[in-house]
Amino acid sequence: MSSFLSSSIGKKLIMSLSGLFLIVFVLVHLILNSFLMFDSTGELFNAGAHFMSLPIIRFGLQPVLFGGFIIHIIYAITLTLQNQKARPQKYAVQNLSNSSTWSSRNMFVLGGLVLVFIAMHLMHFFVPIQIEGNVHDDAQLVKALFTNGSMGLVYTGLYVLGAILLGLHLAHGFWSAFQSIGFSNKIWKKRLEKVSYFYAIFVAAGFIIIPLYLHFFA
Amino acid sequence: MADKILKELTIRVWRQKDAKSKGKLESYKINNISGGTSFLEMLDILNEELINKGTEPIAFDHDCREGICGMCSLFVNGRAHGPDNDITTCQLHMRKFSEGETITIEPWRAGAFPVIKDLIVDRMAFEKVLQSGGYISVNTGGVPDGNAIPISYDDAEEAMDAAACIGCGACVATCKNSSAMLFVSAKVSHLAKLPQGRVEATRRAKNMVAKMDELGFGNCTNTGACEVECPKGISIANIARLNREFLSATIKE
Numbered sequence A: 001m002s003s004f005l006s007s008s009i010g011k012k013l014i015m016s017l018s019g020l021f022l023i024v025f026v027l028v029h030l031i032l033n034s035f036l037m038f039d040s041t042g043e044l045f046n047a048g049a050h051f052m053s054l055p056i057i058r059f060g061l062q063p064v065l066f067g068g069f070i071i072h073i074i075y076a077i078t079l080t081l082q083n084q085k086a087r088p089q090k091y092a093v094q095n096l097s098n099s100s101t102w103s104s105r106n107m108f109v110l111g112g113l114v115l116v117f118i119a120m121h122l123m124h125f126f127v128p129i130q131i132e133g134n135v136h137d138d139a140q141l142v143k144a145l146f147t148n149g150s151m152g153l154v155y156t157g158l159y160v161l162g163a164i165l166l167g168l169h170l171a172h173g174f175w176s177a178f179q180s181i182g183f184s185n186k187i188w189k190k191r192l193e194k195v196s197y198f199y200a201i202f203v204a205a206g207f208i209i210i211p212l213y214l215h216f217f218a
Numbered sequence B: 001m002a003d004k005i006l007k008e009l010t011i012r013v014w015r016q017k018d019a020k021s022k023g024k025l026e027s028y029k030i031n032n033i034s035g036g037t038s039f040l041e042m043l044d045i046l047n048e049e050l051i052n053k054g055t056e057p058i059a060f061d062h063d064c065r066e067g068i069c070g071m072c073s074l075f076v077n078g079r080a081h082g083p084d085n086d087i088t089t090c091q092l093h094m095r096k097f098s099e100g101e102t103i104t105i106e107p108w109r110a111g112a113f114p115v116i117k118d119l120i121v122d123r124m125a126f127e128k129v130l131q132s133g134g135y136i137s138v139n140t141g142g143v144p145d146g147n148a149i150p151i152s153y154d155d156a157e158e159a160m161d162a163a164a165c166i167g168c169g170a171c172v173a174t175c176k177n178s179s180a181m182l183f184v185s186a187k188v189s190h191l192a193k194l195p196q197g198r199v200e201a202t203r204r205a206k207n208m209v210a211k212m213d214e215l216g217f218g219n220c221t222n223t224g225a226c227e228v229e230c231p232k233g234i235s236i237a238n239i240a241r242l243n244r245e246f247l248s249a250t251i252k253e
Helices: A002-006 A008-038 A043-052 A055-085 A107-132 A138-147 A149-181 A186-217 B039-052 B124-133 B153-163 B170-174 B181-192 B201-214 B225-229 B237-252
Strands: B005-015 B024-034 B102-106 B115-117
Touching (some): A008 A186, A043 A138, A055 A107, A107 A138, A149 A186, B024 B102, B124 B181, B170 B181, B181 B225
Antiparallel strands (some): B005 B024
């Protein structure tokens, strides 16, 4: 088993399973966020946020989620370092634009930028709501971030950018996870790619619309 | 119709005396090359000129010159086997280039493929991966009867498509991670799809992947660049199959 985990395919399997787990999380997160648009009083969102603060979630599911992130990040670093080492001498001229997509070649960079975004995002919401625990109206906290003066526009822009980066990461990551597990062939690759693009656009669009909506209409 | 003549081209080529020396790109001018000249013939012409001038000719790999042996390599203008699809470098013609163009030619770049001289790299790593795959259990002796073992049409076709791999190394050369997954997956697949190769399929997948990792090839990130640059159009569906074979081999243990 240890030889399996140290093999290239074993490490890729861990990458895909943790990735698929995070893909599910992102969807749950988006559904919860969408409550902000469907209920202007914020009660629906607050109820959702309250549920996410229940001990069973905080001490049961949250460590699993953080674990998923950490595994995904550690293996991304390990694999990328190995890949760098596999080509000690680089090409003087290399043209990959007609043989692969930009996002597929820049997954590590995209993932790193998404991580920077997540760090900022945690500081905005996770820390005051779940660590400090002194927020009573979570929806108001969210609305305030996107509407407060000129910084409101800056944060709206940053969240839109974060959503775009996440979308690009998912566009390759989704179908790629299935490929690494072995669940793909000539027919299914096309189907999975379509689902992948649809999912990436859906998630990115969702996370873009919410801050824009709050900034302009809340 | 007469082929167009390229009056002047600049050839920027990697020159490296031997495996231990440090190489560099050097530029040469070449004149009056017909569009119908193959890329390797163009290098032959250039080499003849270099020899006449008393310069060491450019060393490059080649053999059949009809796209079936997998010997020619070359990273031309940033692409494995140059600017055309589903061909080897020997099948590339000068009509794909334009007047006055600077053509950059580099050897395959991968830690597992060290440069021996100029454009020639040592692709013995592929042989080592093949060797680690081991034997298949078929009886030697007389020629077997045709269709004695029933094989479905689709399986036969898929096995044949995978067997089209000529082991040129374009997949490794073009992959941003220098991963050999397309090569290994083709070699695993063409046997795994057939009953004769099924017997040792699990062991084969495990051993070949272990050898591939040991030799320092990178990890696959599914960019799909390999299948585009592969002269034989080997599909990355084979990589999914290799992943399946490898995972099921692990579970069975």
